[in-house]
Amino acid sequence: MEFESLKLSIDETVATIAFSRPEVMNAFNTQQIIDLNEATEIVKNDSSIRVLVLTGEGKGFTSGADLSENDPTWKDTKDALMRGYFPSINNIISMPKIVIGSINGPAAGIGAAYAMACDLRIMSEEAFILSVFSNIALVPDGGLSWLLARNIGYSKALEFAIEAKKIGSQECLQLGIANKVCSPENLESETQKWAQAISMRSPQAVSNTKKIMRDSLEKKFIQTYEDEANTQNSILGNDEFKEGVAAFFEKRKPVFK
Numbered sequence: 210m211e212f213e214s215l216k217l218s219i220d221e222t223v224a225t226i227a228f229s230r231p232e233v234m235n236a237f238n239t240q241q242i243i244d245l246n247e248a249t250e251i252v253k254n255d256s257s258i259r260v261l262v263l264t265g266e267g268k269g270f271t272s273g274a275d276l277s278e279n280d281p282t283w284k285d286t287k288d289a290l291m292r293g294y295f296p297s298i299n300n301i302i303s304m305p306k307i308v309i310g311s312i313n314g315p316a317a318g319i320g321a322a323y324a325m326a327c328d329l330r331i332m333s334e335e336a337f338i339l340s341v342f343s344n345i346a347l348v349p350d351g352g353l354s355w356l357l358a359r360n361i362g363y364s365k366a367l368e369f370a371i372e373a374k375k376i377g378s379q380e381c382l383q384l385g386i387a388n389k390v391c392s393p394e395n396l397e398s399e400t401q402k403w404a405q406a407i408s409m410r411s412p413q414a415v416s417n418t419k420k421i422m423r424d425s426l427e428k429k430f431i432q433t434y435e436d437e438a439n440t441q442n443s444i445l446g447n448d449e450f451k452e453g454v455a456a457f458f459e460k461r462k463p464v465f466k
Contacts, residue, residue, distance in 0.1 A: 210248075210251065212244040212247070212248060213240050213244060214228070214229060214230055214238065214240045214241035214244045214245075215227060215228050215229050215241060215244050215245060215248060216229050216266075217248045217251065217252075219255075219258065220401075221257075221408075222257065222258060222259040222260065222405075222408040223258070223259070223260045223261075223262065223401070223404045223405060223408050224252045224255070224258045224260070224261045224262070225261070225262040225263075225264065226245070226248050226249070226252070226261065226262070226263050226264075227264050227265060227266050228241065228245075228264070228265040228266060228270070228271050229266045230266075231265070231266045231267025231268070231269070232267075233272070233275060234265075234267070234268065234269035234271065234272035234314070234315065235265040235266065235267065235269050235270065235271040235272065235320075236271065236272045236273060236274065236275035236276075237271065237273065237274050237275055237294075237319065237320075238275045238278045238280070239278065239280040239282045239283075239293075242289075242293045242294060242297070243293075245297040246293075246296045246297045246300075248297075249261075249296075249297045249300035249301060249304070250296075250300060252300075252304065252306075253300050253303075253304040253305075253306075258306060259306050259307070259407070259408040259412055259415070260306060260307050260308075260309065260404040260405075260407050260408045261301075261304070261306060261307070261308045261309070262308075262309050262311050262400055262401070262404050263301070263308060263309070263310050263311065263323065263327055264310075264311035264312075264313055264397075264400070265313055265314065267314070268313075268314045268315075269313070269314035269315045269316075269320075270310075270312045270313055270314055270315060270316040270320055270323075270324060270336065271315075271316060271317075271319075271320035271323065272315055272317045272318065272320055273317045273318020273319045273320045273321075273341065274318055274319055290350055290351065294319060294322075294351055297323075298322065298323065298326050298351060298352060301323070301326045301327060302326055302423065303423075305416035305419070305420065306412075306415070306416060306419075307328050307329060307407050307415060307419065308326075308327045308328050308329070309327060309328070309329045309330070309331060309400060309403065309404055309407075310323070310324045310327030310329070310330040310331070311330075311331055311396060311397070311400040312324055312330055312331070312332040312333065312336040312338070312378075312387075313333050313336060313393070313396055314333065314335060314336050315336070315337060315339060316336065316337070316338045316339070317338075317339040317340075317341045318339075318340075318341050318342065318351075319350060319351040319353070321338045321339060321340055321341075321349075321351075321353055321357075322349070322350070322351030322352050322353040322356060323351070324338055325338070325352075325353060325356035325357060325360065325386070326351075326352065326356060328419060329388050329403075330381070330386060330387050330388055330389075331387065331388060331389040331390070331391065331396065331399060331400050331403060332378040332381055332382075332387045332389070332390050332391075332396075333378065333390075333391065333392070333393045333396045334378050334379075334390055334391070334392055334393065335378070335393055336377075336378050337375040337376055337377045337378065337381075338375070338376045338381060338386065339373065339374075339375050339376070340353055340357065340369055340370040340373060341373050342370070342373070343370060343371050343372070343373045344373045348370075349370050353370075354366070354370070357369065357370065359426055360384070360385065360386055361384045361385070361386065365384070378390045389403070409462070409465070410465070411449050411453060411463070411465050412449070412465060413444050413447075413449050414449075417440045417444070421433060421436050421437060421440065424436065448466075449465055452464065452465060453465075
């Protein structure tokens with residue numbers, strides 16, 4: 210499907226959404242907001258897709274909102290955040306498949322929120338995450354306050370936010386924000402190799418693990434314990450489980466359909 214501000218490509222079980230406004234570091238205008246909502250909805254509802262890669266063309270992941278645009282689509286900032294950005298951010302968080310952020314350059318402003326909303330992140334050595342809002346007398350948005358604090362703790366998240374400090378790729382790796390860091394020239398190939406490897410895993414194991422772990426951030430231990438027990442009870446013995454067990458005893462790689 211063709212989009213004006215991004216590219217959606219599907220290679221068997223792996224989909225890639227690439228922001229394609231490199232001339233403005235993939236800054237979000239209204240069209241890109243609308244396109245991303247639609248593209249993530251397509252991926253979310255396509256059961257043949259097991260992994261989504263989110264990345265940007267050119268030198269940046271996305272530099273955040275395009276402050277030069279004055280579009281009447283949104284009645285105010287709250288409307289843009291709730292009716293504009295939220296659907297795609299929520300799709301990334303809630304879709305029953307893994308979303309890998311392939312961070313090729315700056316992920317700033319609400320771009321940082323999209324990077325942090327992904328389940329996993331691989332970063333170019335030159336990439337960084339930046340909560341730039343305080344430089345223009347604003348607070349983080351797009352859920353970035355929640356996402357950063359949950360990932361690196363309140364004090365470090367507050368420091369990076371109020372001082373608008375870049376979190377470089379190596380520091381992201383040390384903090385656990387980045388799962389992997391590689392050279393810029395190898396980022397695409399390493400991302401696709403990782404995505405393909407994950408796509409070979411059991412879909413029910415991956416999707417249910419994502420949901421349980423995401424939900425655990427807001428639950429007590431016993432609630433998550435019960436979620437695990439209920440999920441295990443519902444999938445134990447089904448076809449995917451049988452294939453996994455058979456492959457284990459036959460000493461081969463499982464083939465999950």
